[in-house]
Amino acid sequence: MSLRFYGHLAGEPMRAAAELPAGVEVSVWRPRVDGPPPRDLPAWPNAVWWAFDRTGVFANRACGVLRLHEGGRLIHSSLVTPRWFRFPQMADDDLQIGGVFTDPAHRGRGLAKAAVRLIAERWAGEYARLWWIVEDDNIASIRAIEACGFTLMGAGERFSPLGVGLLGRYQLLRPA
Template sequence: MSVLFYRCEAAGFDQPLPALPDGFEVSVWKPRRDGLPPRSLPSYPNAVWWLFDKLGLFANPNCGVIMISREGTLAHSSLVTPRYFRFPEMAADDLQIGATWTAPEMRGQGLAKASIGLIHEHWRGAFKRMWYLVEDDNAPSIRVIEACGYSLLGRGVRSVPAGIGPLATYRMTEAN
């Protein structure tokens, strides 16, 4: 299975993205500012992102998670990470949206699209380019990112050394 690499430039990004549906609340966790992940997020892998930030493995201080909740229950989350060893194609002032998750019963309500808009708004001025990687068989995620104005940059692979997921790297092998 291959990985698709999508990207958008911050300069000139004027894609209008949908607003959050009524009844949902937004919060942002930033490891550098807030410490350990909140209880609403799974402790692993978010504790890993906290540790990576603490160890200075990220190229800049802009790691975080956007969380969308309804009635106190997490409905959607998306991780934002700066460049680090997993994503060698990124520049030091780039960010990447990953680990995107929506509760099954909340899917189809536009939360993923709204999340991308919220990320662009919250991290405005903190990135030059925003990246989004998705497995080529994940049609719903591909539809979302293309609807949000991201361009397909190329195709690549994921390598997992010694089967350790947090050490996996992504490399683009062919440009679009």
């Protein structure tokens, strides 16, 4: 799997980051503050993130999920994780935005771009660089993150030692 690695330094302005559509509400789940995952998030894998946060697997305690709701329904979520063994290119004070999901009925509304801006604001002071890793063929995700002003840091691949996905890591191989 060929991947692109994007980065954005703390303090740099977000470019063309979308505003939230009217009626969309924001909530954030932070394991260190809020405990186990709320009911509107799937237990798997969010219970894993909670456990990783509690046991010190992550390089820092900035893990969380930004959620967007409309009419009481979850329409978007973005996971924020610190460095851990899957992301060796990150520094201890970096964060990665991943596990991004937008309900198919709500795609094309700028929710991912708005979520990136909100993450940069709500996690301000807790990171040096935000990372975004995307498969080469995910054109919508690439356009969204480039519109937010993230810089292409390079290309890489996902490796799964012995074919075990849980042990997989995302490796930056060719810096830009």
